[in-house]
Amino acid sequence: MIKEYDVIIVGGGITGAATARDCAMRGLRTLLVERGDICDGASGRNHGLLHSGGRYAVTDREGAEECIRENKILRRIASNCVEPCGGLFITLPEDSLEYQENFVKCCLAAGIEAEAISPKEAMRLEPSVNPRLIGAVKVPDASVDPFRLTDANIIDAIRHGAEILKFHTVTSFVKENGRVVGVKVLGHGESTEKEIRARQVILAAGIWTAQLAENAGVHIEMLPSKGALIIFGHRVAGMVINRCRKPSNADILVPGDVVSVLGTTSDKVPLDTIDDMHATPQEVDLLLREGVQLVPSLAATRIIRAYAGVRPLVMAGGEGDGRSVSRGIVVLDHESRDGVPGLITITGGKLTTSRLMAEMVTDKVCEKLGVKVACTTAVKPLPGSERRHPKNEEPYFKRAAIGRHGTEVSRMDFERGREIICECEQVTRAEIAYAVKTLGVRNISDLRRHTRIGMGTCQGSFCIRKVAKVLAEELGQPEKEGEFINDYLQERWKGMTPVLWGDTLREAEYMQKMHGNEV
């Protein structure tokens, strides 16, 4: 008998992952299909800023209110993925103190605890900030690890009965009498499509939603808005630092674990380029020029890579550069909107509001299926965040893993795998084995997303051979060791190419000498 699901979710970014969690928690038979690895799209290519809502307070009150509400919820239910570092909005002499005054008013009106502080106090709180500042506002911004947050949603979805089908592309939809009753999928390396049926299909495919919807006979006007970002090899600031002005280029610096992320730009790009996104040297120049205005020491800090993502924004009418288009949450019921029952789209929004997005679309699905189970995702903690893990009482080889996975470390076998494989990020064999078993890792790039292997200051230069060997052993594929190294280095070069000067160039040459045979 062919298995039928209540719901199929297309896309394994944060929106799809949070939706799979919510659907499964409400008892729906849930399948999530992702064409690559979890977090392959925009969810793995952003700042990792848990917005307080400050950035939107002046221009989008509703968006700001959603952010602060969800910010508070995620701090509770995803405490292991969130670093409550706080944020500053700084005003420089070329900006306006009148804007700052209005900014504080708008924040307070949206429920965001914003407090204007003196430049001296700002420098005391965050010594790296540009000393030319003439004003500052403290807000409850935080840093969130998007990979950890998405993984935690996926793991919880699985533990509530959901199935996750990675490395399978949804190629088209199965329709009967005008109703969408399933999807056709093609697995990587396979030549025959499979048909999978469900009572409802949810499109959560980020910027790829438009193309997929077209396939189902539905038109969604999306505006692909590219944003480029730079990662610096050190944590230059303890807090998130924003520029207090109308949102513009390079006005956010976010600390994430041991590195700092500077972004972003916002440029409209053609839909047919979204599969090949990378930062350009021009974008890097622009980001650096503006970024040193936030934190001057960035000028002398080693850049480890640059990358780009595409925001899944929906056109609300008119043209724009991406900053003027709504970043609001968009739920489209294609039955009432387009006469195509069985299909619903969830897109727009932000990483910060992903839980709310999931709640909204799951409510819609439950309404269609006649299911009357209330949403509990705002109160039930995600795996790893059930309680604070007493890190300092644990042996050194467990501590970094606790920071990354919280209470999930109890599922790692440190008896067998306590040796440290990636020195910068202190990743052990036990953590690698956990990622292989729990998150379906297939190569080093997948492993990087789920453990931070190779994301530290050496970018894998020293550990990559060890990592490849251990991964090959854990997967039971010893013949793949060379292929793993090669693929990983190719991926790293892409991120290094736009920033190849100074220390980064020296590091690239060093990597070439150490691992040249493989590339």
Ligand SMILES: Cc1cc2nc3c(=O)[nH]c(=O)nc-3n(C[C@H](O)[C@H](O)[C@H](O)COP(=O)(O)OP(=O)(O)OC[C@H]3O[C@@H](n4cnc5c(N)ncnc54)[C@H](O)[C@@H]3O)c2cc1C
């Ligand atoms: C530069 C930049 C910076 C940002 N910074 C922040 C920030 O600091 N804070 C914040 O809150 N938000 C931020 N955002 C917004 C946030 O990243 C996105 O809103 C969010 O990640 C979108 O998640 P998603 O799951 O909807 O889309 P995606 O993460 O893009 O996921 C869509 C998934 O669908 C899959 N897919 C596509 N086609 C198919 C198919 N045919 N079959 C199967 N799977 C398919 C893709 O592989 C992809 O994994 C930023 C965005 C960008 C671009």
